[in-house]
Amino acid sequence: AQSVAQPEDQVNVAEGNPLTVKCTYSVSGNPYLFWYVQYPNRGLQFLLKYITGDNLVKGSYGFEAEFNKSQTSFHLKKPSALVSDSALYFCATWRGDTGRRALTFGSGTRLQVQP
Amino acid sequence: DVKVTQSSRYLVKRTGEKVFLECVQDMDHENMFWYRQDPGLGLRLIYFSYDVKMKEKGDIPEGYSVSREKKERFSLILESASTNQTSMYLCASSPVDSQTGELFFGEGSRLTVL
Numbered sequence: 001a002q003s004v005a006q007p008e009d010q011v012n013v014a015e016g017n018p019l020t021v022k023c024t025y026s027v028s029g030n031p032y033l034f035w036y037v038q039y040p041n042r043g044l045q046f047l048l049k050y051i052t053g054d055n056l057v058k059g060s061y062g063f064e065a066e067f068n069k070s071q072t073s074f075h076l077k078k079p080s081a082l083v084s085d086s087a088l089y090f091c092a093t094w095r096g097d098t099g100r101r102a103l104t105f106g107s108g109t110r111l112q113v114q115p
Numbered sequence: 116d117v118k119v120t121q122s123s124r125y126l127v128k129r130t131g132e133k134v135f136l137e138c139v140q141d142m143d144h145e146n147m148f149w150y151r152q153d154p155g156l157g158l159r160l161i162y163f164s165y166d167v168k169m170k171e172k173g174d175i176p177e178g179y180s181v182s183r184e185k186k187e188r189f190s191l192i193l194e195s196a197s198t199n200q201t202s203m204y205l206c207a208s209s210p211v212d213s214q215t216g217e218l219f220f221g222e223g224s225r226l227t228v229l
Contacts, residue, residue, distance in 0.1 A: 006157075009155065032216060034216040041222075041223075042222055042223075043119070043205060043207075043220030043221050043222045043223055044158075044205065044207075044218070044220045045220070046215070046216070046217040046218070049215055049216045049217075051216075090157060090158065092216070094216065096171075099165060099211060100163075100165050100171055102146075102148055102160050102163045102173065103148075103160075103216065103218060104160065104174075105150075105157045105158040105159075106157055107155060107156060107157040108155075108157045108158075
């Protein structure tokens, strides 16, 4: 079964420092990988995707993610964290057959950026 | 602007009550989804629908049913609410086989079952 895992419940980083939120995947075939963000009391918002192509994917709000096939990882990164980046981050991948697909999500990682 | 609207942000119900959670999207999307969000468990798929009157079970369908009579509306039904169904419920929609992987989410319905 297609799945993703987020090994860290929480990541703490100081404002201005680089941040990394980790995700590993277990996918048969070509991986389709995604990152979403949830701000307090809000629904989820799409950040970025990897389907094919460059291993470094750029997304919204200055975030990027690095796809690493040998390590089966898709870590979310940002060169300089902002306090406003504090939120819940979810990694996801497709599950199911063409025409009947849904996203399956990781358990989430809470990012706290301290001023 | 794309919009997914969930009818109630907060609900409090009693054990055994029948509960309806409504979701409407205005983007003419084929696919609609219901997820449940619990701390430490992430989002878990309850049911999804890829067409009107069509539905497919997700990972945790037990205790839930769904209805999709019109393309824009997808309802989640708890036939007899139980305390372990206290949770945040998120509805989402997407075009069929969206290549971007982008689901559009509502703001969620927080259900408390007493």
